[in-house]
Amino acid sequence: xxxxxxxxxxxxxxxxxxxxxxxxxxxxxxxxxxxxxxxxxxxxxxxxxxxxxxxxxxxxxxxxxxxxxxxxxxxxxxxxxxxxxxxxxxxxxxxxxxxxxxxxxxxxxxxxxxxxxxxxxxxxxxxxxxxxxxxxxxxx
Amino acid sequence: xxxxxxxxxxxxxxxxxxxxxxxxxxxxxxxxxxxxxxxxxxxxxxxxxxxxxxxxxxxxxxxxxxxxxxxxxxxxxxxxxxxxxxxxxxxxxxxxxxxxxxxxxxxxxxxxxxxxxxxxxxxxxxxxxxxxxxxxxxxx
Numbered sequence: 431x432x433x434x435x436x437x438x439x440x441x442x443x444x445x446x447x448x449x450x451x452x453x454x455x456x457x458x459x460x461x462x463x464x465x466x467x468x469x470x471x472x473x474x475x476x477x478x479x480x481x482x483x484x485x486x487x488x489x490x491x492x493x494x495x496x497x498x499x500x501x502x503x504x505x506x507x508x509x510x511x512x513x514x515x516x517x518x519x520x521x522x523x524x525x526x527x528x529x530x531x532x533x534x535x536x537x538x539x540x541x542x543x544x545x546x547x548x549x550x551x552x553x554x555x556x557x558x559x560x561x562x563x564x565x566x567x568x569x570x
Numbered sequence: 571x572x573x574x575x576x577x578x579x580x581x582x583x584x585x586x587x588x589x590x591x592x593x594x595x596x597x598x599x600x601x602x603x604x605x606x607x608x609x610x611x612x613x614x615x616x617x618x619x620x621x622x623x624x625x626x627x628x629x630x631x632x633x634x635x636x637x638x639x640x641x642x643x644x645x646x647x648x649x650x651x652x653x654x655x656x657x658x659x660x661x662x663x664x665x666x667x668x669x670x671x672x673x674x675x676x677x678x679x680x681x682x683x684x685x686x687x688x689x690x691x692x693x694x695x696x697x698x699x700x701x702x703x704x705x706x707x708x709x710x
Binding site: 445447448449450468469471473474475476477478515516517518521522561562 | 579581582583584602603605607608609610611612649650651652655656696697
């Protein structure tokens, strides 16, 4: 079988909808409102998050896959969607009790969750869209 | 007759929960959308008006003025809010995308000048779920 020795990047897109509030408990309400504006609304607001998971590696000579996309999809569903979809990130997840659920921090949490499940020989990066025009990437 | 559409966005938290029903029945009917701690969306709102272009300006209606009316009467009330808790025109109603579209129509309608008619509200809750409302009342 012919094979490739170069790295190839593969991507999987997923979605989840969640409520959150940007809030620093070390600050009073006034300072939270001053710094975070309407994003700090105590009654929460929400987003349709779009997640793009990027995995980089040399395709396996036997399968031709960098990673089986069905496996990547299942890992993302188990680690991310089941925890975050239709949830309140501040109240319903263990990660943001004392960690502000900004897009930056959510991306770091998602990366750590996925990293633990994906072959260490493969590179991983996540891109998280909070809105169509606001998105973050980790690792940078 | 021409049609003019203005697109606006807002982000909000909500839940689908009928207080007349038990927790179990809400979970059975609305599933994860009934999460008591809310979830959220990036909503995309398409407002379409219709009429004849003015012979002096060539405009059906100044799109910037239409945008300002939508912002003042709708977006200000909805953006970064909790739809169930904070929105006056949804009080006592189920916060479905259907009811939200009807509510938006009712908010906008009185603010449009003579000669400009509201044609339709198209409201996206996610990129794959949207509703349309054309002002038709039951039996009408």
